[in-house]
Every structure is written in structure tokens, then in C-alpha cells.
Amino acid sequence: MVEKRWTYQIPPETQEEKERVEELAQAINLNPFLTTLLWQRNIRSFDDAKAFFRPQLNQLHDPFLMKDMDRAVERLSHALKAGEKILVYGDYDVDGTTSVALFYGFLRTFYPSLEFYIPDRYKEGYGVQQPGIDYALANGFTLIVTLDCGIKSVDLINSAREQGLDFIICDHHRPGDQLPDAVAVLDPKREDCQYPFKELTGCGVGFKLLQAYCQYEEISQEPLLEYLDLVAVSIAADIVPIVGENRILAYYGLKQLNAAPRMGLKTLIRAAGMKPPLDITNVVFGLSPRINAAGRIKHAYDAVNLLLCEDEAEAEDFARIINVHNTDRREFDTRITQEALEMIEGNDWLRSAKTTVLFKNDWNKGVVGIVASRCIERYYRPTIILTESNEKAAGSARSVPGFDVYEAIEACSDLLEQFGGHMYAAGLTLKVENVPLFQQRFEEVVARKIRSEDLTPQIDIDMKLPLTTISDKFFSILSQMGPFGPQNMTPVFVAEQVYVYGTPRILKEKHLKMDVRQQGGGVFPCIGFGLAHFYEPLLEGKPFDLCYQIEMNEFQGRRNLQLHIKDIKFRTA
Incomplete structure (x- = not known):
């Protein structure tokens, strides 16, 4: 097993910082450990803490701060009043399908001349494609609203515009050098867009358009808020930062998801x-x-x-x-992952490379992104898995924390037909004959840019926390710091000089179950998924440092705190 790097968050260091943390602890009546956690999440005052623990929908930004929002709303409003046929066009992943369900679902409650269109992953591919445009033209649509796609479909949209089709683009992917000739291009990542929050999902951008429409028409937003469960699902699925607006939307979306x-x-x-x-x-x-x-x-x-x-x-x-x-x-995923790992293990160059780029013409296109993530679990480095689709090589890229895979792919763009995505996940299409050259170029680009520490699995640790600090009250306050996700992750702690209490056990041949204690403290049950390799060393009874999260375990109607083990480091002396 590869030994993981433990990277600690920087605690308050200067005397001034320590005094401000103490002031914050007194203002909100929390212990120093919890207050430091808040400080590390940029919560610096009573008002910050109030907004963090009790997010309010009125803290959402004015949607009209987004570039082109006024034009988008005017065009949408005109289409609805004129009885135009509107096509809601979305991507086929979770963000795309939730976007379509939100936008179409809301409008259909009061407007009938409406359809939705999702491209076929295998026959059409990602984004705005010619079959969808042909469908719109053949069936009398005059306005297409794209959700979670469209920002890179410049030529197709420009051509469709000449044929009388108007577009409102709602996207959150990085734009290329040129924007489509649409009535409005809503994308917070536009360089000329001053919208304060840049990390909305595609569904989030669609929500902001409908929010703006409600404001423009001076109608209640209450019916729209019932769709926040879909926005929360998109936020979770797209692994976007759960800070700012996303945290508010996720907070209320999860409430909706759990209550109604x-x-x-x-x-x-x-x-x-x-x-x-x-x-x-x-x-x-x-x-x-x-x-x-x-x-x-x-x-x-x-x-x-x-x-x-x-x-x-x-x-x-x-x-x-x-x-x-x-x-x-799941069956496709398991089989293709096994084949991919065997390809790496059977090739000396691939084993020692700084990247993984694999191509096999009969792999299922629908699971290549999942397979890329699985390969990273074994070979920790930027990974691209490709298969043949419509006589082209098409696939998905995934990255490791700290490395921008989109930027690396962009550096190889002369070899590509199409690409798009984010820092940590992207999609691409190229000619099959270009795959070997792309594999080589991508390796050269990444090897030049990636740091050696980016190629070692890392655990981000919030702080050292003695087990004696943990209580039901502590966990209750900790839980209120959610919803957790990127940039507001579930806190990770380290307890030093920990001992096994009793005998550890192995569950299902791969998981670790044990009780632990620290000097002078009580006993805590622990579970470590996939950590059975620590079983033998633990039997020696030596002290160790425990990296863990705190969770509530429910079993047969009983609830008790347990530690979820992330890693173990044994003390040498």
C-alpha cells in the first residue's frame, strides 16, 4: 500500500489571530477546537458564524448580476407571452437531467408549448449536436434553452441561429476563446461576467434564470423553491465547492429532499x-x-x-x-476497470508514467469516467479512459487534487476534435489514429507541470483532536457545519498516542473493526473500510497516531458515536 501524506491545515499562528479566535469562541460560546475549525473555514465573526450555521435564501445573489441575464429573461418572457415553441435542451449526466427536470418542470406548470431534448450519449455525444437542432427546426421550435451544455458548441449554434433558432445558453463549464452567437450566454465562468459566485452547477444556472424570470414578472418564487431538491442533487453529483451560494442551495435542497x-x-x-x-x-x-x-x-x-x-x-x-x-x-464498471488495470500492469512504460491514457474500442462509453476514477485509486495520477464512439476516440478525464487536467488537455488541443470540462474532470474526442500521439503529448505536458507531491495520495487534516474532547454535544455542533463537500469537507482529525483496546477484527476480509483509547480517556469503537492491512501490525500493541472522522452509528435502534478511520501511522519510538 502507498503511504499517504498527512497535510495539516494551518492553525491560527500569530498572537493577533489567536486573540481573534478567542474572541470568536467567547462570542459564539464554543470550545477552542470547534472555533478553530470555523476559523479555518474563514468564519471570523459572530455574523459570519450566524450566516454559516443558519443559511438564509435571502443571502442568494441577485440573478441579474450575471452577464446577459437581462437579455435571457426578456427573450424567455417574450417567448412565453407569444406562445412560441420552446425546447429545453440538457446534457445526459446528473447535472443535465436535474437541470432539465427543474426548468421544464417549473415552466410546464403554466406553459404548454414546451418539450425537452436530451442527446443520446452514444449516437450524438455531449452538448449541442446537429440531430437536436434538426429536431427543433423540423418541429417548429424557435427558442432553445440549453442547460449544462452549449458554451463550446459555437459553430453549430451560429449555424442554427442563421436558420432562425434562438438560443439561451445556461452553462457552467469554461468557455473557449469564442462564445456562441446566442441571445444570451449565462455562464459565471465567462471572463466578462462579474457574478460574485463562479461555482454554480448547470442546474444552479438554470435556477438563477428562473429566479430572475420570477423577479422580472413579479411572481412568487415559492413554487420554484420546491425544485431545490434537484439543485442539491446536481451540487452533490458535480462535486462543486459547497461554499457561498452552493452551500445555501444545498442546505435548503437537502431539507426539501428529506422532508418532501x-x-x-x-x-x-x-x-x-x-x-x-x-x-x-x-x-x-x-x-x-x-x-x-x-x-x-x-x-x-x-x-x-x-x-x-x-x-x-x-x-x-x-x-x-x-x-x-x-x-x-456496475457490471460494466467492474469488468472494464479490471481490463484497464491489467493494461497498466502489463506495460512497463505505463506503470512508470506520470499519467494514464488508455484506449480500447469496445469499452462502454457510459462508464469510462467511473473507470478513470477507479484507476486513480490504484495508480494515483491524471487519468484518461477512451473508447470508440461514432468512429472517433471519445472518453473522460479525471485528475488528482492540485492538478488542472483541463489545462493539460487544452495544451494538446491541436490533436483533439472536441473537449470541455473542469479542473478535475473533462471530456474529449479525437481521431482514433491520434490516440498514441495524444498519449505521448499528454504525458509530456503533465510530467512538465505536475509536482511530485501531487502524485502521492494526500489526506487533508483539520487538526489534532484528543479523543477526550469528543462528546455528543461536540458531534452535534460539528454536524451543523454541514452540508459537507469540496471546500467545506467533513472535518478530519488526528489523535496521537492511541492504543487498541481489546483485539481488532477483520470484516468481510477487507475492513477493520476495533476499539481504541487514549491515555486517561474512554473507549471509542472504530471502523476502517478497506484497511484490513493494518490488522497484523496492530496486534503488536504499539501506540499509533489515528487519522479519523467522527460519525453517528445506528444499529438495531441504538445510536452511538464511532470513529471512521482514514489512516494509521505507527510510532517508531
Whole structure:
């Protein structure tokens, strides 16, 4: 096993910082450990703490601060009043399908001349494609609203505009050098956009457009807020920072998801065997893969139809279909991951490279992103998995913390037909014959830019926390710091000089279960998933440093605190 780097957050260092933390601790009546956690999350005053612990919807930014929002709302309002046919066009992943369900679902409550369109992952590929434009032209649509896509589809949109189709683009991916010739391009990542929060999901941008429409028409936003469960699912699935507006939207979206989710999500939660209350992690690992599976295995229409369902029996049918898709997806994922790892292990150059770029023409396009993530678990480095689609090599890239894979792909853009994405995840298409050259160039670009520490798995640790500090009250306050996710991660602690209490056990041949204690403290149960390799060294009884998170374990109606082990380092002396 590769030894992980433990990287500690910088605590308050100067005398002034320490005094301000003490002032904050007194103002909000918290112990120094919890107050330091808040300080490290840029909570510096009573008002900051109040806004953090009690997010309010009125803290959301004015949607009209987004570039082109006024033009987007005027065009949408005109189309609705004139009875134009509107096509809501979204991507086939979770962010895209939730965006379509939100936008189409809200408008259809008062406007009938409306349809939605999701491109086929295999026949059309990502983003705005010619078949969708042809469909719109053939069926009399005059306005297309794109969600979670469109920012890079410059030529197609410009051509469609000449044929009388107007576009409102709602996207959150990085734009290229040129923007599409649309009526409005809503994307906080536009260089000329002054919108204060840059990390909205595609669904979030769609929500802001509808929020602006409600303001423009002076109608109540209450019906729109019922769609925040979809926004929360998009935030979880797209792994965006859960700070600023995303934290407010996720906070209220999770409330909606747990108290009164829409019928489709309710049946999917049930079909997945999940029990509320759900948090971001539950959504990431329980709901997102199932919603995604529709577009990966068959067609994302199944996912949108489920999310729009109002009839329980119909929703249960869609949930069953999606669960079957998810089972198929898991089988593809397992087989292709095994093949990919064997390709790396059987090639000296690939084993020692700073990147992984693999191509096999019969891999399922729907799971290549998942396979890339799985490969990173074994070979910790930027990874691209490609397969053949429409006579081209197409696939997904995933990165490691600290390295911008989108930028590295952009440096190879002369070899590509199409690409787009974020710092840590991207999609790309190229000619099959260019794959070997791309593999070489990508390796050269990454090897030149990546730091050696980026190639070692890292655990970000908030602070050293003695086990004696942990109590039900401590955990209760800690829980209120959620929803947790990127840039507001579940706190990770280290307890030093810890001993095993009793004998550790191995569960299912790979998980570690044990009780631990520190000098002068009580005993805490621990679980370490995939950490059975620590079993033998633990039997020696030596003290160790424990890297952990605190969680509440529920079993047979009983609740007790337990430590979720992230890593163990044994003391040499």
C-alpha cells in the first residue's frame, strides 16, 4: 500500500489571530477546537458564524448580476407571452437531467408549448449536436434553452441561429476563446461576467434564470423553491465547492429532499434502500449513480421522466428501470476497470508514467469516467479512459487534487476534435489514429507541470483532536457545519498516542473493526473500510497516531458515536 501524506491545515499562528479566535469562541460560546475549525473555514465573526450555521435564501445573489441575464429573461418572457415553441435542451449526466427536470418542470406548470431534448450519449455525444437542432427546426421550435451544455458548441449554434433558432445558453463549464452567437450566454465562468459566485452547477444556472424570470414578472418564487431538491442533487453529483451560494442551495435542497422530495426522488431513495436523513455523501454514492446510469446504459430520458413523475406507480416503474440500468452499469464498471488495470500492469512504460491514457474500442462509453476514477485509486495520477464512439476516440478525464487536467488537455488541443470540462474532470474526442500521439503529448505536458507531491495520495487534516474532547454535544455542533463537500469537507482529525483496546477484527476480509483509547480517556469503537492491512501490525500493541472522522452509528435502534478511520501511522519510538 502507498503511504499517504498527512497535510495539516494551518492553525491560527500569530498572537493577533489567536486573540481573534478567542474572541470568536467567547462570542459564539464554543470550545477552542470547534472555533478553530470555523476559523479555518474563514468564519471570523459572530455574523459570519450566524450566516454559516443558519443559511438564509435571502443571502442568494441577485440573478441579474450575471452577464446577459437581462437579455435571457426578456427573450424567455417574450417567448412565453407569444406562445412560441420552446425546447429545453440538457446534457445526459446528473447535472443535465436535474437541470432539465427543474426548468421544464417549473415552466410546464403554466406553459404548454414546451418539450425537452436530451442527446443520446452514444449516437450524438455531449452538448449541442446537429440531430437536436434538426429536431427543433423540423418541429417548429424557435427558442432553445440549453442547460449544462452549449458554451463550446459555437459553430453549430451560429449555424442554427442563421436558420432562425434562438438560443439561451445556461452553462457552467469554461468557455473557449469564442462564445456562441446566442441571445444570451449565462455562464459565471465567462471572463466578462462579474457574478460574485463562479461555482454554480448547470442546474444552479438554470435556477438563477428562473429566479430572475420570477423577479422580472413579479411572481412568487415559492413554487420554484420546491425544485431545490434537484439543485442539491446536481451540487452533490458535480462535486462543486459547497461554499457561498452552493452551500445555501444545498442546505435548503437537502431539507426539501428529506422532508418532501418530489415523487421520482422519493421512489428512487426507496428503491436504493436508503433511509433519510440523507446528506451530500448519500446523494453522491446512492442517488447520483442511479440517475447517471440511465444515460450511461440506455437513454437519459428515463432519468428525466422519473424526476418529472407525479404518479407514484409510474415513478416506481421508472425507478425499477433505473435500478436495472445501475446494476448493468456496475457490471460494466467492474469488468472494464479490471481490463484497464491489467493494461497498466502489463506495460512497463505505463506503470512508470506520470499519467494514464488508455484506449480500447469496445469499452462502454457510459462508464469510462467511473473507470478513470477507479484507476486513480490504484495508480494515483491524471487519468484518461477512451473508447470508440461514432468512429472517433471519445472518453473522460479525471485528475488528482492540485492538478488542472483541463489545462493539460487544452495544451494538446491541436490533436483533439472536441473537449470541455473542469479542473478535475473533462471530456474529449479525437481521431482514433491520434490516440498514441495524444498519449505521448499528454504525458509530456503533465510530467512538465505536475509536482511530485501531487502524485502521492494526500489526506487533508483539520487538526489534532484528543479523543477526550469528543462528546455528543461536540458531534452535534460539528454536524451543523454541514452540508459537507469540496471546500467545506467533513472535518478530519488526528489523535496521537492511541492504543487498541481489546483485539481488532477483520470484516468481510477487507475492513477493520476495533476499539481504541487514549491515555486517561474512554473507549471509542472504530471502523476502517478497506484497511484490513493494518490488522497484523496492530496486534503488536504499539501506540499509533489515528487519522479519523467522527460519525453517528445506528444499529438495531441504538445510536452511538464511532470513529471512521482514514489512516494509521505507527510510532517508531
